Amino acid sequence: MIKFCISLLSSLMILLVSQAVVAGDEYALGAGDMIRIQVFQNPELTTEARVSETGEITFPLLGSVNVGGVGIGQAERKIAQGLVQGGLVQKPQVNIVLLQVRGNQVAVLGLVNRPGRYVIETFDTRLSEMLATAGGVVASAGNGKAILTGVRDGKPIRNEIDLADLFLYQGKVTDPLVVRGDVVYIVPGNQVSILGEVNRPGRYPLENASMRFTDALAMAGGINPSGGDSAVVEGTRNGEHFYKKIDLLSIFMDQDQAMNLDIAAGDSIYIHRAPMFYIYGEVQRPGAYRVERNMTVMQALAQGGGPTPRGTQRGIKLHRKNASGAVEKLSPELDAVIQAGDVLYVKESLF
Structure with missing residues (x-):
């Protein structure tokens, strides 16, 4: 059933493209499109190819042919011209059939749950539908904006749409149509x-x-x-x-x-x-500790769990940088105030 639905959807897409071509809006081939190329009275040249990300296909005898961004008719003439110039077929009649539409895509990026490229299923797809296809907007987007960039009538466009207006009012003015090649980027708001x-x-x-x-x-x-x-x-x-x-x-x-x-x-x-001080040597928990206001050497030792049985309070040395940046080694009193960057070292007692 799922395969049938996918097949039906693909058929409808191709039908819509065909109708657009008949109406004069020739479909331009894009990355991902699958086409069948036939040359009249030359069945050995019949080829099915997918348009690459660079817009190229591989055709027998010609190699790579760039058809990205051109209409089907122009692509037919391009292949025919290559066959004539190569002396391969004198008067080729090339026919291209669109098998699968995959180039009709919009990129949805930024703060959405499933960023990526998505196929436009119909030719009247609006921005809100593309965001739904991408899993919706993530919570961290807040009351952000959707930035829509693309090309209309041969000119680049850039529209900023307020997400609150888009979903609360759902007006056509605030919910614009998207077309192939558009990029939607969700940016955070306040x-x-x-x-x-x-x-x-x-x-x-x-x-x-x-x-x-x-x-x-x-x-x-x-x-x-x-x-x-x-x-x-x-x-x-x-x-x-x-x-x-x-x-x-x-x-x-x-x-x-x-x-x-x-x-x-x-x-x-x-x-x-926080400003930190350091305790090393014969203490229970050597390491870095936060300097509290008016912290004394005694209180600093308590932070490190106090001296070990081999340590002694008489063997405490305080390493401190002076104004010139040189390190001084002091023998501090237990009520001396600790400063940021101080290093207390408890020496091992021999007795």
Whole structure:
């Protein structure tokens, strides 16, 4: 039954193409089309060929012949001319029959579930139908746009269609016809980029015209353990560049709503990495750790689980870069404050 339906659909497509040719709109061969070529009184030259992506077919005695983008009649004359020039057939009568229409395709790309090239099944196919064929628009597209590019009356066109208008109003003005060779690209609408130390960095659609900073962070899964106490919001406000530093502690600890500003479409949020210090040597859990405010050497050692039985607090060395960039080796007090980039090394005790 499925094979019968496919065969019937192919027959209908060929019939429609034939009707278009009769009406004067000669069908131009395209990549994927299957044709049968016959030369009168030369049955040995009968060939079935598929038009390649470069528009070429292979024909006996002639080799590669480019028929892509030309009408069937012009392709017949092109093959006949090659046979005459090669001295192969004196007065060839070439006939081309279109067996399968595969060149009648539209590329659907971007934020759809199944991007790819799809055959136009009828000559009145609209944009919304092509998007449905491609599995529909993905959720992350938000209230984005469809950019339709192609050629009409020999001139290139580029139309931007609002997806909300396309699916809500379904008017013919907002749901244009697509033709062979068109490219449909779905781009995101009102989105915000959330990058840096968050659990799910990426681009996210704004549910409303704007949202609060903390709501945007929630969409990205919140700040990960490596996140610091500051962030940056960058975008455009009233046509001018906008840049704002955010103190995260003011928002989450002091509930400072003035710092929890509104995020607009096109904004970029970047969560900085927390300043880190490092512990090596005879400690339980050597590695990198986040520097907390006013953290002391004693508290830093606790982050690493404390010294091992072979370690000693008397053997602690602090490696720190000075203003000139040189590394100094210090013997710190336990109440000394840790700085970003510090390296604590716990030496092995001999006794």
